[in-house]
Amino acid sequence: YASVLGQTSLVVEKRDHIGGNCFDYVDNETGIRVSKYGAHLFHTKYERVWEYVQMFSEWTPYEHKVLGKIGDKHVPIPVNIDTVNELFDLTIKDSKEMDEWLEKE
Numbered sequence: 001y002a003s004v005l006g007q008t009s010l011v012v013e014k015r016d017h018i019g020g021n022c023f024d025y026v027d028n029e030t031g032i033r034v035s036k037y038g039a040h041l042f043h044t045k046y047e048r049v050w051e052y053v054q055m056f057s058e059w060t061p062y063e064h065k066v067l068g069k070i071g072d073k074h075v076p077i078p079v080n081i082d083t084v085n086e087l088f089d090l091t092i093k094d095s096k097e098m099d100e101w102l103e104k105e
Contacts, residue, residue, distance in 0.1 A: 001007050007040060017023050021037040044050055052057075067074040075083045082094050084101070092098050 001009060011018060015023075022035075022040045022042075023037065024033055024035045026032070027034050041062065042053065042059075044053075066077045067075040069075075070087060073086055075086045077083070081095075081098050084090060084098065085092055090101070092101055
């Protein structure tokens with residue numbers, strides 16, 4: 001709105017900072033970054049959005065992975081081709097092969 005149309009906007013915030021629940025700060029005593037309201041993850045599939053938000057802050061890379069433990073193996077959750085390959089010692093490469101394996105099983 002502002003950069004494209006040259007308009008202004010007024011941000012009204014109840015708290016003493018902007019950013020809503022995504023607000024964080026560096027603790028003066030420890031130098032550790034603290035997420036005041038708990039950790040938040042930002043994700044988008046749009047390159048334009050990603051480029052825009054990077055204009056306002058440095059970002060810490062983060063990759064979210066969830067693993068389930070089955071026996072002595074740690075496998076991706078939700079279940080996907082990698083999960084099946086790990087559990088059954090397979091080398092399924094794509095969804096077509098996955099569909100064929102599922103039909104057979």
